[in-house]
Amino acid sequence: MxxxxxxxxxxxxxxxxxxxxxxxxxxxxxxxxxxxxxxxxxxxxxxxxxxxxxxxxxxxxxxxxxxxxxxxxxxxxxxxxxxxxxxxxxxxxxxxxxxxxxxxxxxxxxxxxxxxxxxxxxxxxxxxxxxxxxxxxxxxxxxxxxxxxxxxxxxxxxxxxxxxxxxxxxxxxxxxxxxxxxxxxxxxxxxxxxxxxxxxxxxxxxxxxxxxxxxxxxxxxxxSRGAMLLEPGDYPVVLEEYAVVDLLDMLGYLGFSALAVQEDRSFFEPGKRVGSDLVSIWDDATDPSGTPTAFDAEGVGKQRVQLVEGGVCREVVYDAYTAGKAGRGSTGHGLPAPNPWGPFPLNQFMAPGDTGREELIGGLKRGLLVTRFHYTNP
The missing domain is CATH 3.30.2290.10 (PmbA/TldD superfamily)
Known part of the structure; x- marks a missing residue:
């Protein structure tokens, strides 16, 4: 305090x-x-x-x-x-x-x-x-x-x-x-x-x-001067951090919430593979390298939650309502009431790789560098 x-x-x-x-x-x-x-x-x-x-x-x-x-x-x-x-x-x-x-x-x-x-x-x-x-x-x-x-x-x-x-x-x-x-x-x-x-x-x-x-x-x-029209198709891409943040936010909304799991509208299943071995994602509001906070809108202390580890689903986040339904404790991810969206991971981190940005771009014969997405909403 x-x-x-x-x-x-x-x-x-x-x-x-x-x-x-x-x-x-x-x-x-x-x-x-x-x-x-x-x-x-x-x-x-x-x-x-x-x-x-x-x-x-x-x-x-x-x-x-x-x-x-x-x-x-x-x-x-x-x-x-x-x-x-x-x-x-x-x-x-x-x-x-x-x-x-x-x-x-x-x-x-x-x-x-x-x-x-x-x-x-x-x-x-x-x-x-x-x-x-x-x-x-x-x-x-x-x-x-x-x-x-x-x-x-x-x-x-x-x-x-x-x-x-x-x-x-x-x-x-x-x-x-x-x-x-x-x-x-x-x-x-x-x-x-x-x-x-x-x-x-x-x-x-x-x-x-x-x-x-x-x-x-x-x-x-x-x-981007002299940009050309690009034909529709499949292209390898390198995503900048801004685009990755947008994707993670949408994943949090669609799948990393206990309410989405309880309502059977999430891709998330513990132990299910959803990505490469290189992909690990967690939520940690106590990490000072982000934008930290100590508790959620219900006054519950924030906990670190491993969402995906090595491409495999591990845990989702809970608020008091979804935790009570599941017979467990809240992870400190409640939003202000009234809250139809359920708990949400607001402080996501993604494990870095060991390949630099320029090396990733240089590894593409013909591909796209994507800075950000506009209005991501599947």
């Missing part, structure tokens, strides 16, 4: 936790057999640029609450971003009204019990929490400079945000944290439609090199 002072406009994580506890108390007074409150606050800032000019700088500070009201096997959810006491009580009452008219969920067993929450390093960077518009503008300027040098135009955005989250429930779950995230995305475009893409995300915005991203995107735009 963070005890750092408030950096910007969002209340501290401790204050958000006390607010969550109040909401749980209000729900119990209203007759809830179980109750949960999720409170999320953030200071989010964004600098946009287009045609190699900064055209927008915006910021938002907001705090929202969501109350899950349980009456036996009936559940109602309500939320608000109005934090006066009357509005909070009204939101709880609304959740209670919704619960009373909901059909029972026969497979619901319980909200999560308290459990260990891991100590996670590297989730917060003071530099990102305090990042100024001038710093984001300097990043945009570096991208634009790289584009200018290559004779193309730069488009994109540079975002920084501070997020604080707290979860409490009537069974004793208490969790609170603060974290930061920054992301720079750019597309460089030439006069004849040639384009190149690059992006980076980091807990610490000073770890992003805007000039390098600008050069990467501008170089791709330059290399």
């Amino acid at each position: 963070s005890r750092d002072p408030v950096i910007a406009g969002t209340p501290s994580a401790d204050k958000l936790l006390r607010l969550a506890e109040r909401l749980v108390g209000y729900a119990e007074v209203q007759g809830a057999t179980q109750a949960e409150a999720l409170v999320q606050g953030g200071d989010r800032y964004l600098t946009r640029f287009a045609n190699s000019q900064i055209h927008q700088n915006v910021g938002e500070t907001d705090v929202s609450v969501q109350v899950r009201f349980v009456m036996g096997k009936r559940i109602g959810v309500s939320g608000t971003n109005r934090l006066d006491d009357e509005s909070l009580r009204r939101s709880v009452a609304t959740a209670a009204e919704i619960a009373r008219v909901q059909p029972e969920l026969p497979d619901f067993t319980s909200l999560p019990e308290p459990g260990p929450i891991p100590e996670v390093e590297g989730r917060y960077a003071h530099a990102t929490a305090e990042a100024s518009p001038e710093e984001r503008a300097e990043g945009a300027r570096a991208v634009i400079g790289a584009a200018d040098a290559a004779g193309v135009q730069a488009f994109g955005s540079f975002a920084t945000r501070l997020e604080r989250t707290a979860v409490a429930n009537s069974l004793g779950v208490r969790a609170a944290e603060q974290r930061t995230l920054s992301q720079l995305i750019t597309v460089c475009m030439g006069p004849d439609g040639e384009a190149g893409y690059a992006e980076a995300a980091s807990v610490d915005h000073t770890g992003i090199d805007p000039g390098a991203l600008g050069r990467e995107a501008a170089d791709k735009a330059g290399r």
Whole structure:
């Protein structure tokens, strides 16, 4: 739990936790057999640029609450971003009204019990929490400079945000944290439609090199000049990291969720071979090399889950609902209620190979280098 002072406009994580506890108390007074409150606050800032000019700088500070009201096997959810006491009580009452008219969920067993929450390093960077518009503008300027040098135009955005989250429930779950995230995305475009893409995300915005991203995107735009139509067919491809991330996200949505398995709509079967021996995928929100977080939206500590090992299916991720149905514990992958999608692996990693990018490309007689996919949705 963070005890750092408030950096910007969002209340501290401790204050958000006390607010969550109040909401749980209000729900119990209203007759809830179980109750949960999720409170999320953030200071989010964004600098946009287009045609190699900064055209927008915006910021938002907001705090929202969501109350899950349980009456036996009936559940109602309500939320608000109005934090006066009357509005909070009204939101709880609304959740209670919704619960009373909901059909029972026969497979619901319980909200999560308290459990260990891991100590996670590297989730917060003071530099990102305090990042100024001038710093984001300097990043945009570096991208634009790289584009200018290559004779193309730069488009994109540079975002920084501070997020604080707290979860409490009537069974004793208490969790609170603060974290930061920054992301720079750019597309460089030439006069004849040639384009190149690059992006980076980091807990610490000073770890992003805007000039390098600008050069990467501008170089791709330059290399795509004079592009030819490609006949439909089967081609060997080399996928850049951006395309791989897109595929992994879709695999997580389609198959690595316990709900997808329980509803018989997943390819996943433990022990089933789904890929090469070289393919190993896992989810680990505690790894500081990613964008770490200590717990999920239900206040359950994050666990590392081996999804695929050596091309073979191993495990899927669980939230409290799917874990209760399976008679096991949650892996800490719950999303905010109401949640029709089930648990989701938000922090996937893929084991690297021992062949470099240029060597992979050089190994193709005639093939494609794919930077990213557009609207992947099978």
